[in-house]
Amino acid sequence: STARITLDRDFTIGPVPRRLFGSFVEHMGRCVYTGIYEPGHPEADEKGYRQDVLKLVKELGATVVRYPGGNFVSGYNWEDGVGPVEGRPRRLDGAWHTIETNAFGLHEFVDWSKEAGVEVMEAINLGTRGVDAARELVEYANHPGGTALSDRRIANGAKDPFDIKLWCLGNELDGPWQIGHKTADEYGRLAQEAGKAMRFVDPSIELVAVGSSNSGMPTFGEWEHTVLSHAYDEVDYMSMHAYYQEHDGDALSFLASAVDMDYFIESVVATCDAVRAKRKATKHINLSFDEWNVWYQRGLDTDDQPHNVSKGWVEHPRLIEDAYNVTDAVVVGTLLNSLLRHGDRVSIANQAQLVNVIAPIRSEENGPAWRQSIFWPFARTAELAKGQILRTAVTSDRVDTPQFGDADLVDVSSTYDEEAGRVALFLANRGLDESADVSIDLRGFTASRVTRAEVLQIPEGGTRKSANTESEQDAVGLAPLDGVTLDGSSARLTLPALSWAV
Ligand code: AHR
Numbered sequence: 139s140t141a142r143i144t145l146d147r148d149f150t151i152g153p154v155p156r157r158l159f160g161s162f163v164e165h166m167g168r169c170v171y172t173g174i175y176e177p178g179h180p181e182a183d184e185k186g187y188r189q190d191v192l193k194l195v196k197e198l199g200a201t202v203v204r205y206p207g208g209n210f211v212s213g214y215n216w217e218d219g220v221g222p223v224e225g226r227p228r229r230l231d232g233a234w235h236t237i238e239t240n241a242f243g244l245h246e247f248v249d250w251s252k253e254a255g256v257e258v259m260e261a262i263n264l265g266t267r268g269v270d271a272a273r274e275l276v277e278y279a280n281h282p283g284g285t286a287l288s289d290r291r292i293a294n295g296a297k298d299p300f301d302i303k304l305w306c307l308g309n310e311l312d313g314p315w316q317i318g319h320k321t322a323d324e325y326g327r328l329a330q331e332a333g334k335a336m337r338f339v340d341p342s343i344e345l346v347a348v349g350s351s352n353s354g355m356p357t358f359g360e361w362e363h364t365v366l367s368h369a370y371d372e373v374d375y376m377s378m379h380a381y382y383q384e385h386d387g388d389a390l391s392f393l394a395s396a397v398d399m400d401y402f403i404e405s406v407v408a409t410c411d412a413v414r415a416k417r418k419a420t421k422h423i424n425l426s427f428d429e430w431n432v433w434y435q436r437g438l439d440t441d442d443q444p445h446n447v448s449k450g451w452v453e454h455p456r457l458i459e460d461a462y463n464v465t466d467a468v469v470v471g472t473l474l475n476s477l478l479r480h481g482d483r484v485s486i487a488n489q490a491q492l493v494n495v496i497a498p499i500r501s502e503e504n505g506p507a508w509r510q511s512i513f514w515p516f517a518r519t520a521e522l523a524k525g526q527i528l529r530t531a532v533t534s535d536r537v538d539t540p541q542f543g544d545a546d547l548v549d550v551s552s553t554y555d556e557e558a559g560r561v562a563l564f565l566a567n568r569g570l571d572e573s574a575d576v577s578i579d580l581r582g583f584t585a586s587r588v589t590r591a592e593v594l595q596i597p598e599g600g601t602r603k604s605a606n607t608e609s610e611q612d613a614v615g616l617a618p619l620d621g622v623t624l625d626g627s628s629a630r631l632t633l634p635a636l637s638w639a640v
Contacts, residue, residue: 139574141534141548145561147582151527154553157304158258159520160488161200162429163247164208166234166495172503173493175242179504179542180353186242187250190507194499195254195492197471198513200258204306204428209233211309212265216275218540219243220294230451232317244279248300255470257304259428259488262336264308264328264348265318273335276305280340304344304486310351310379312361318350322361326368332603333372337610343587346426346486347373350402352380353402361407366413366423375426376410378402381433381496382469389465389602391541393568393636394520395432396472398542403427403480416466422585425480427487430473432466432512433458433496458496463605464614466635471515471566473636477549478519478564481527491517500608508611514594515564517618518640519521522562525555535543537568548574548633560589564640567633571601578629585624593619594636602636 163169172179174195177186206214210233218227218240226240244260251258260279262272266562274287279300283290288299307329325348333345347365350358362376380402382395404427410423462470470489472487477487493499493507498516501507534546549566561583567574594616597604606613619639622631635640 139535139547139569139572141532141574141576142548142579143550143563143576144531144579145528145552145583147579148555149529150554151479151529154478154523154525154527155481157202157257157475157486158481158484159197159200159516160202160204160428160486161206161492162204162488162490163206163492164240164495165206165210165214165231165250166491166600167459168454168494169491169497170242171239171454173501174548175246176503185246187253188501188507191493191501192254194507194509197459198498198517200254200256200492201520202259202304202486202488203251203254203492204259204261207233207261208311209316210460211261211263214263214312215267216263216271216595220278220291222622230256234449234457237451239453245294245296248296255257258300258302259304259306259486260302261309264311264325264331264332265316268328269332269335272498273339275334276339276343280343303342304346305336306346306348306377307373308348311348312355313351322357322364323368326365329365330369330372333369336491337372337387342583344375345373346375346377346428349377349406350379351406353398359405361424362406362409362490363413366410370413370417370419370423373423375424376406378406378425378427379429380427380579381429381435382473383432383434384465385541388540389570390537391566392465393469393472394537394539394542394545395469396476397545399430399473399476400479403476403484407483407539413635423481424485427477427484429488429490431490431496432460432462434460434468450550451533452572459494459500461605461607463513463603464594465602466601467511467515467594467614468566468638469638470512471564472549472568474515474519475564475566475627478523478551478553479530480509497614502608504525507610508606508608508616511594511614514616518592519564521566522640523553524562525553526556528552528554529563548576552568561585562640565633566638567636569635571635573635576631576633578631580627580629583627585627587627588622588624588629591619591622591631591639592616593634593637593639
């Protein structure tokens with residue numbers, strides 16, 4: 139197939155929001171326990187943080203990490219996770235049918251985040267709790283001292299306030315599966331009052347309202363509208379979640395998942411702006427896409443699902459440890475493209491999750507840590523998408539997909555880092571069997587050289603389902619993309635069938 143791409147130095151969407159490259163650590167499965175934290179592991183430091191995992195987290199380049207859930211947070215008491223570890227309660231976590239030891243909590247996460255060099259995005263429990271617990275947690279975390287709660291933080295070892303700026307007002311409360319599920323009116327009022335009380339404690343914080351759990355929810359659209367009709371003045375962002383998977387071998391639709399992501403983002407932007415118009419407000423509500431990824435959801439009766447209680451109550455069971463393949467990596471690359479293309483309104487995005495649980499990084503208890511295929515598009519986009527997002531015009535051969543209609547065979551986003559004098563292009567070829575010849579018109583740029591060109595594709599002797607495993611950790615990765623030619627303001631390259639390139 140062929141594709142023609144046009145960039146123009148002056149046609150920009152806006153600066154790349156660095157929080158677009160966020161991730162997510164939930165107390166779920168083995169994300170925390172035997173993921174980022176495993177005292178006694180040969181690679182763990184004296185605090186129990188796995189240094190092998192930490193090294194991969196830094197290499198991944200995540201900028202902000204959401205914590206501690208997810209469904210987990212809707213039944214969580216933050217107080218259980220602070221104070222001397224010996225005194226912390228063991229609890230039943232109903233969301234994932236798991237025993238929570240509370241050996242890891244807020245102080246540990248803030249401390250770990252400093253080592254990882256990431257910003258903390260803290261979610262509060264608006265499932266079983268309310269305004270009081272919300273404002274108390276902000277006081278505990280952010281108030282300098284001299285009050286009961288801030289002094290308790292100091293007594294627990296943290297003299298300096300945590301200074302957490304970004305707060306999620308609950309999680310997926312539109313979903314019937316959520317502990318403390320609410321109607322949009324119930325949630326909208328609660329978010330308004332919790333947000334108000336939290337800001338009374340610390341006016342500098344930014345607040346994310348819970349949006350729809352996915353665009354297929356029966357309440358999608360109405361939920362956002364109603365929630366904002368209550369909480370518009372109190373909140374800064376509307377959250378979105380989306381997970382994609384291949385259904386019954388329909389790879390074409392799966393590869394076009396970003397078409398749905400585009401639609402979802404544009405719909406939520408329109409809804410937020412409709413409320414803005416009605417209220418005659420000047421402020422915009424921007425988006426926090428705080429859970430997104432590929433997730434092979436196998437159904438509620440399968441072994442790795444939380445609601446299958448046959449295993450009884452155990453600590454950190456193996457939950458949704460999807461092994462990602464080449465196709466998944468290409469899809470993840472296109473989802474990152476979609477987020478970048480909407481970077482004027484999507485201010486925050488978090489790939490769910492960071493380690494083991496539907497994650498770019500895998501680790502084994504007492505064993506190694508390694509990168510999954512989806513690690514690569516994330517790491518390179520986080521590293522190289524800097525400066526301004528360029529408005530990228532694409533004329534590509536198209537493919538008809540059963541689920542999402544027509545889609546470009548070549549998907550692209552691009553950025554221009556003026557300081558480094560560098561243009562970055564992130565490209566995916568959705569064609570399963572055909573390579574794509576791509577020509578790029580770099581208007582207004584005089585490019586002198588190609589500094590780097592890399593590609594992720596089906597490995598030799600492999601298939602589109604090839605994946606990295608504990609015994610073969612580098613089966614899928616990046617290799618040099620040969621044959622990129624550059625002639626002043628035009629470039630040419632060939633993308634192999636089913637590939638992602640930078
Ligand atoms: O990321 C896994 C789960 O997906 C989260 O706990 C929940 O918010 C979503 O449904």
